[in-house]
Amino acid sequence: xxxxxxxxxxxxxAEGNPLTVKCTYSVSGNPYLFWYVQYPNRGLQxxxxxxxxxxxxxxxxxxxAEFNKSQTSxxxxxxxxxxSDSALYFCAVIPPDSNYQLIWGxxxxxxxxx
Amino acid sequence: DAGVIxxxxxxxxxxxxxxxxxxxxxxxxxxxxxYRQTMMRGLELLIxxxxxxPIDDSGMPxxxxxxxxxxxxxxxxxxxxxxxxxSAVYFCASIHKGKANEKLFFxxxxxxxxx
Numbered sequence: 598x599x600x601x602x603x604x605x606x607x608x609x610x611a612e613g614n615p616l617t618v619k620c621t622y623s624v625s626g627n628p629y630l631f632w633y634v635q636y637p638n639r640g641l642q643x644x645x646x647x648x649x650x651x652x653x654x655x656x657x658x659x660x661x662a663e664f665n666k667s668q669t670s671x672x673x674x675x676x677x678x679x680x681s682d683s684a685l686y687f688c689a690v691i692p693p694d695s696n697y698q699l700i701w702g703x704x705x706x707x708x709x710x711x
Numbered sequence: 712d713a714g715v716i717x718x719x720x721x722x723x724x725x726x727x728x729x730x731x732x733x734x735x736x737x738x739x740x741x742x743x744x745x746y747r748q749t750m751m752r753g754l755e756l757l758i759x760x761x762x763x764x765p766i767d768d769s770g771m772p773x774x775x776x777x778x779x780x781x782x783x784x785x786x787x788x789x790x791x792x793x794x795x796x797x798s799a800v801y802f803c804a805s806i807h808k809g810k811a812n813e814k815l816f817f818x819x820x821x822x823x824x825x826x
Contacts, residue, residue: 631814640715640802640817641754687754697742697808698767699815703753 599624601690603702610678610709618673618705620688629691630671631699632662636684644686647671658682678709715818717803723824729791732821735784736805744815745778745788746802754802760786761808793825 601622610616622628629648633641645656652664662673671688688702716735724730736743744759758768763780771778775794780786790797804817 633815633817638819638822640819641804641815642817643814646814697806697813698756698759701754 599690599692599700601688601700601702603686603688603705605705606703607706607708610707612680612709612711613677616675616678616682616707616709618686618688618707620671620673620702622669622671622688622690622700624669624690624692624700626693628693630662630664631689631691632656632660632671632673633687633689634658634684635687635704641687644673680709680711683707683709715803715805715816717801717818717821719821720819721822721824723826724793725826726794727792728825729789730793730797730823730825732788732790732801732803732823734786734788734803734818736786736803737807737816738784740805740807740816741783742806742808743780743786744804744806745786746804747799748802748820749799757788757801790823793823795825798823798825 603620631646632644634644635641644660645654647654647664655661660675662671664671685704685706687704689699718733742761745757747755757770758778760780778788800820800822802817802820804815806813806815
């Protein structure tokens with residue numbers, strides 16, 4: 598079965614430190630890959646996506662993600678965390694020929710401490 | 712554009728009552744999705760429409776749930792009768808499939824509490 602795994606329920610980082618939120622996927626072919634962020638009491642907001650091309654994708658709010666095909670990973674990163682980055686982060690993939698049916702990870706709660 | 716608009720933002724109702732959630736997608740988008748989010752099950756796709764036609768409703772939990780999209784600018788998700796276990800946040804999302812830079816836009820959600 599096709600799936601997306603976010604192995605950490607919660608990630609704690611001190612403000613100013615680099616952060617990584619992990620995502621791995623099990624999908625055949627070449628999927629589209631996404632990261633979304635959800636702030637409290639809000640809907641999900643698009644951060645970035647990988648379709649093709651450069652493996653390092655830059656997105657909103659200083660976030661970036663690196664696509665690694667051999668490891669089937671798409672980890673989200675930021676060089677210097679802000680307290681305002683604290684939120685719930687979702688990784689999602691669209692398998693090829695899936696009619697845009699996203700497969701979502703369970704989400705990772707990111708807590709940035711001052 | 713105002714984005715995807717959902718109403719109401721909050722709904723509190725009693726078990727057995729009918730609940731109707733509403734969604735206005737972004738103008739020009741041709742696909743619409745209804746999701747449910749709970750702590751236990753995370754984000755679940757309930758149903759999605761392409762060009763106002765339901766394509767996959769396999770995520771709809773029971774016959775008590777129904778969704779319609781009478782035109783390109785409006786969709787409803789109805790629960791009748793409602794039960795406490797339906798309490799969740801319900802999100803609507805839309806996208807224009809086929810555009811080069813397509814991405815899913817979400818509404819702010821409806822927080823449903825069934826007592």
